[in-house]
Amino acid sequence: MKLTLEVWRQKDANSAGKMQRYEAAGISPDMSFLEMLDLVNSRLIEAGQEPIAFDHDCREGICGSCGLVINGVAHGTRKATTTCQLHMREFKDGDTIYIEPFRAKAFPVLKDLVVDRSGFDRIQQAGGYVSINTGSAPDANAVPIGKEEADIAFTAAACIGCGACVAQCKNASAMLFVSAKLSHYAHLPQGQPERMRRTRDMVDAMDAEGFGNCTNQYECEAVCPKEIPARFIAEMNRDYVKAAITEA
Numbered sequence: 001m002k003l004t005l006e007v008w009r010q011k012d013a014n015s016a017g018k019m020q021r022y023e024a025a026g027i028s029p030d031m032s033f034l035e036m037l038d039l040v041n042s043r044l045i046e047a048g049q050e051p052i053a054f055d056h057d058c059r060e061g062i063c064g065s066c067g068l069v070i071n072g073v074a075h076g077t078r079k080a081t082t083t084c085q086l087h088m089r090e091f092k093d094g095d096t097i098y099i100e101p102f103r104a105k106a107f108p109v110l111k112d113l114v115v116d117r118s119g120f121d122r123i124q125q126a127g128g129y130v131s132i133n134t135g136s137a138p139d140a141n142a143v144p145i146g147k148e149e150a151d152i153a154f155t156a157a158a159c160i161g162c163g164a165c166v167a168q169c170k171n172a173s174a175m176l177f178v179s180a181k182l183s184h185y186a187h188l189p190q191g192q193p194e195r196m197r198r199t200r201d202m203v204d205a206m207d208a209e210g211f212g213n214c215t216n217q218y219e220c221e222a223v224c225p226k227e228i229p230a231r232f233i234a235e236m237n238r239d240y241v242k243a244a245i246t247e248a
Helices: 032-048 118-126 147-157 164-168 174-185 196-211 219-223 231-247
Strands: 005-008 016-025 096-100 110-113
Touching: 016 032, 016 147, 118 174, 118 196, 147 174, 164 174, 164 219, 174 219, 174 231, 196 231
Parallel strands: 005 096
Antiparallel strands: 005 016
16 A cells, blocks of 8 residues: 555644655555554654654553544544554555644643643542552452443443543543543442542542533544443533532
């Protein structure tokens, strides 16, 4: 395959960036998107040019590091797929592919396609602790949890914190991410003692980081590689109101 890449290049956080064109020839349809970028970077290095900076880690679709906006869609147009699991067979020979970093005020660009997502870390840190003594692994039946509740908790826990929801939302809302982290605990008995405080503190931290409000247009749900449902946002909002009333 021969492709044309339009890639966002930005020297550092304080520099202006721009799109730059690269010709990528000899691309195998079986390559992942990141492997394609690896090949492009190898050729840039051989030519004495600066390689394209991008985040990656596990390359197994579970770490959330590989966030790129591909042809205007976070992680690309293939549903329920991270960038690292997107393969070049999704494109056609001769295609032009536009590659950009996640765009959000709360995700400032550090270099090229790398953004600072540490705001997510601070939101989770604001959630604090779980007061239940977890100790060693308990007996499987020691804490009865209904299957429906367990399934909901597992669905929420699938969030990998990639930030695609923020990148796709026109308000750069982090509500899907935050609500998933909250619902993970809200549907388990271990998460009940601090449930209201956790919700209040994490939502307040989200607002302080500069993320916007939900648009109710479900862009977040549409691009989430783990298909986290937007209904968790409503649950989070209800808990936040309860927390506010409790404090009053």
